[in-house]
C-alpha cells in the first residue's frame with residue numbers, strides 16, 4: 001500500500017463566499033465525512049501558511065497585498081463569481097501552503113502521494129487576477145516550488161470540468177511544466193481549444209482535450225488510457241500534479257458532463273498507472289456534496305491501492 005498524505009485545515013472553512021454560493025465551506029465538510037471512513041489509512045498533514053513571496057512564484061508580486069487589503073477591509077467581489085471575505089486571504093495562503101507542505105513531505109520521503117483538500121480552489125487564477133472562485137493558483141505555485149526543490153519536470157493533469165486558464169497561462173511558454181486538461185467545451189472560461197498548444201519553447205507542452213456537453217465515462221476512459229500515457233512517457237516528469245475538480249460528475253449542478261463516480265475512479269486509476277513518480281492531487285471544483293464526498297474518497301482509495 002502506498003503512503004498517502006491528506007492535507008486539510010479548518011481555516012479553509014472560514015473563506016466565506018456568502019449565502020447560496022456553490023463554492024461553500026460545506027464542500028469540505030462533506031469531503032471530510034467520507035474521508036473520515038478511511039482516515040486510519042492516511043497520514044494526516046497540516047498545511048503551512050504560504051508567504052507573499054511564495055505566491056509571487058506565479059503571481060504579480062503586488063497581488064497578494066492587494067488581496068490582503070481587500071479582504072481585511074471586509075471583503076468584496078473580486079470578479080462576478082469570486083467573493084472574498086475577512087478571512088479569505090488567510091485561507092488562500094493556507095491553500096497555497098498545502099501544496100508547498102506536500103512537496104516538502106514528498107521530498108523528505110515521508111509520503112508517496114498527497115491529496116490536499118483545500119479551498120479556495122486555484123486553477124482559474126491568473127497573474128494578477130482572481131477569477132472563477134479562485135484567488136491564488138495553488139497548483140501552479142506548487143509546481144514552481146517543486147522545481148526549486150529539485151523536481152525539474154512537472155506534469156499537471158487537470159480533470160476539472162472547467163479549463164484551467166490560469167494554469168495554462170502560467171506555463172504557456174514553458175517546456176519544463178506540461179499542462180494537460182480535459183474539460184467541457186465550449187464552456188466557462190472559454191479557453192482550452194485543441195489549437196492552444198503553447199508558444200515559443202513551450203509549444204507542444206500544453207495539451208487540451210475539449211469535450212462537448214454530455215460526454216461520459218467511455219470517452220474519458222479512452223482519453224485517459226490511450227491519449228494521456230504517451231504524453232507522460234515522452235515528457236518523463238519527476239512529479240505529477242493533478243487539479244482534481246469533481247464538477248465533471250453527472251450530478252454536478254454547474255456543468256453538463258455525464259461522468260459517474262466509477263468513471264472518476266477509472267480516470268484516477270489511469271493517471272496513477274502512468275508513471276512511478278510522486279503524485280500531488282489538489283482539490284479544485286465539485287459542487288454536488290454527495291458526489292464530491294464519494295468521489296474524493298474513491299480517489300484516495302485508488303491512491304492507496306494502485
Ligand SMILES: [Zn+2]
Nearest residue numbers: 160162247285
Ligand atoms: Zn470547475
